[in-house]
Amino acid sequence: MLRPLILALSLALSLAAPPSARADVAAVVQNHALPGYATLADAASALDAAAQADCAPAALAPAWNATFDAWMAVQHLHLGPVEEQGRGLAIHFWPDPKGRGRAAQRALLAGDPATLTPETFANQSVAARGLMALERLLFPATDALQGDTCTLIRLTTADLARSTAEIATLWQQGFAASLTTAGEPGNPRFLSQAEARQALLTQLTTGLEQLADQRLGRPLGSFDKPRPDLAEAHASARSLLNVTLSLQALRDLMVNLAPDSPKSRAAFDSALARATALNDPALAGVADPAGRLRIEILQQSIRATRDALLAELPPQLGVGIGFNALDGD
Amino acid sequence: MTSRRSVLAGLAALCLPAPSWADVGNPRFLAAAKQGETYRLHGLTADGESLFSLPLPARGHAATAHPDQPLAVAFARRPGVFALVLDCRDGRLISTLTPPPGRQFNGHGAFSADGETLFTSEVIAETSEGRIGLWETRRFTRMGEAPSGGIGPHDVRRLADGNLVIANGGIATDPRDRTKLNIPDMRPNLTLLSQDGAILDQAALDPALNRNSIRHLALARDDRIAFAMQWEGDAAEAVPLLGLWSPGQAPTLCPAPETEQPRMQGYAGSIAVATDGRIGLTSPRGGLAQVFAPDGGYLASHARPDICGLAALPDGGFLASDGMGALLRITDGMTALQSHALAWDNHIVTLA
Numbered sequence: 001m002l003r004p005l006i007l008a009l010s011l012a013l014s015l016a017a018p019p020s021a022r023a024d025v026a027a028v029v030q031n032h033a034l035p036g037y038a039t040l041a042d043a044a045s046a047l048d049a050a051a052q053a054d055c056a057p058a059a060l061a062p063a064w065n066a067t068f069d070a071w072m073a074v075q076h077l078h079l080g081p082v083e084e085q086g087r088g089l090a091i092h093f094w095p096d097p098k099g100r101g102r103a104a105q106r107a108l109l110a111g112d113p114a115t116l117t118p119e120t121f122a123n124q125s126v127a128a129r130g131l132m133a134l135e136r137l138l139f140p141a142t143d144a145l146q147g148d149t150c151t152l153i154r155l156t157t158a159d160l161a162r163s164t165a166e167i168a169t170l171w172q173q174g175f176a177a178s179l180t181t182a183g184e185p186g187n188p189r190f191l192s193q194a195e196a197r198q199a200l201l202t203q204l205t206t207g208l209e210q211l212a213d214q215r216l217g218r219p220l221g222s223f224d225k226p227r228p229d230l231a232e233a234h235a236s237a238r239s240l241l242n243v244t245l246s247l248q249a250l251r252d253l254m255v256n257l258a259p260d261s262p263k264s265r266a267a268f269d270s271a272l273a274r275a276t277a278l279n280d281p282a283l284a285g286v287a288d289p290a291g292r293l294r295i296e297i298l299q300q301s302i303r304a305t306r307d308a309l310l311a312e313l314p315p316q317l318g319v320g321i322g323f324n325a326l327d328g329d
Numbered sequence: 330m331t332s333r334r335s336v337l338a339g340l341a342a343l344c345l346p347a348p349s350w351a352d353v354g355n356p357r358f359l360a361a362a363k364q365g366e367t368y369r370l371h372g373l374t375a376d377g378e379s380l381f382s383l384p385l386p387a388r389g390h391a392a393t394a395h396p397d398q399p400l401a402v403a404f405a406r407r408p409g410v411f412a413l414v415l416d417c418r419d420g421r422l423i424s425t426l427t428p429p430p431g432r433q434f435n436g437h438g439a440f441s442a443d444g445e446t447l448f449t450s451e452v453i454a455e456t457s458e459g460r461i462g463l464w465e466t467r468r469f470t471r472m473g474e475a476p477s478g479g480i481g482p483h484d485v486r487r488l489a490d491g492n493l494v495i496a497n498g499g500i501a502t503d504p505r506d507r508t509k510l511n512i513p514d515m516r517p518n519l520t521l522l523s524q525d526g527a528i529l530d531q532a533a534l535d536p537a538l539n540r541n542s543i544r545h546l547a548l549a550r551d552d553r554i555a556f557a558m559q560w561e562g563d564a565a566e567a568v569p570l571l572g573l574w575s576p577g578q579a580p581t582l583c584p585a586p587e588t589e590q591p592r593m594q595g596y597a598g599s600i601a602v603a604t605d606g607r608i609g610l611t612s613p614r615g616g617l618a619q620v621f622a623p624d625g626g627y628l629a630s631h632a633r634p635d636i637c638g639l640a641a642l643p644d645g646g647f648l649a650s651d652g653m654g655a656l657l658r659i660t661d662g663m664t665a666l667q668s669h670a671l672a673w674d675n676h677i678v679t680l681a
Binding site (some may be wrong): 085111202322 | 390406407436483511520544559562563564565566586587588589593596598614616630632635636637651652653655663665666668672673674675
């Protein structure tokens, strides 16, 4: 008598639960995060090896670009080891509207060279380190940094290689398991599988917001005051490339998290097609009406992608996004 | 005809002590939540167990508790058109407070130490000019109001000496949809108000930080007021979100290190002071709680998505809540106490 009831109950419960709760998080870990961080660590290690051999900016540009490409594949993941000890900020300090990075590097170059060692460099301001610091050294602007830039390049690449390797190791040795064992006893980080799914969904939505509001929004400024000088990595002319790579990375995260989401896929593909067609590497077009319109349309299609995703994914994943984070007061 | 039984019952009632928080199991905290599509106010133990829950007609924001009687006033989310006085023994609605015409409640309130007066944080709807509403608490009728000393007041706390401190957030909002109207010109301040509504002192931030809206308050050691802010300026500038104020002096700001400050995403949602004087801040946007020493020095960060509610636990550390239903204890680390099938709203209110 009791037994069929329990069976019926457990059947009903299993039907009510979201499908393949664990597979989606595991897929993100195995196919997206772990390979992404491993590739980043390899690229940064190769960049450092190249810099220690030859610090000539032109020779280093390809390895720096490869490292930045690899970073863009994981840059949207604001959880776990990258958030701790300022690792993510020390890899990529942007936006920097007050020019803190340049000022900090200038101070380092003006200081006593003997005090600059790999150990002391790791304690410098995050603004003076990472990919954007290297861009200022490898792609000098009109007010190029003066001094022993070769030593500073080598310290910066070594620091980048060290921190990216740390992140890859910490993911492999702990954080990946935190996500995949969500809800199991002894997992203090994620108290349920739903929490892990929600954390990943949040990376998607905030990643798209950052693309629209920061990577495109900052150079767009206002119609009366466009700010092409605020485009990310405009000195190396990879502003648009970063947008494209970030869209591809976010699409990859979504496909692993929620494979059956045709509307979100279509929205991503539409945004990617617009980015590909733009042909404006440094987003300099923000300053002329026709170019500006095309960048604004890309921005709109990124926001539409976020809307599509927010309509399609939460019911599938059985989670919403931040009840308090969204409200604010 | 009066029956013997009813006379006895009447006599018994006369002998009963006044209703107290013991009648509802001595909850330590109140917290609003969304459960499915309904909203409720919960009474919680120090272990995070729910002793009771009462229905709310719409999304709540914060509540304030009567110092002795098991009465809670639950405030609606801003712009508030209601505040409910609830008997926490049975959920009975004792009174519904409605702001006078042209006024809106702003989410927080406080009782006087003797429980005779309720103070409510309010704005003149059309201008966002701040008011503190005064209500007597026998029948909960309005007695009057006083200027809050600024635009857009939010949190209000009673100090040990009976005076009130108000966080005037500085933001003028559209009375219908909360659209912010004056960000470039906003001027938040802290205002010290006497119980009869006289402004005793005010403090503002450095003009470069005029976009740092002062929104939430907690009473810190040595009669200082800890205040939490929400940054309305450029998101790329990681400004301090915690400050300390001793009336009569200039406020001091308490930055976190450059690696930790940006993780708060320019937003502190709740603030609390632990029994040992440590100060906690939460950021639901950053999914982070930060703990500071009594003197404002940074101590630690604890990551937890959508964390917001925060209160001091009686035996040390903090109770925190999140939008996924968890109640957590923060000491040197963070551990889960309970998980409820609901979404905890912005604040946890400590009962006296």
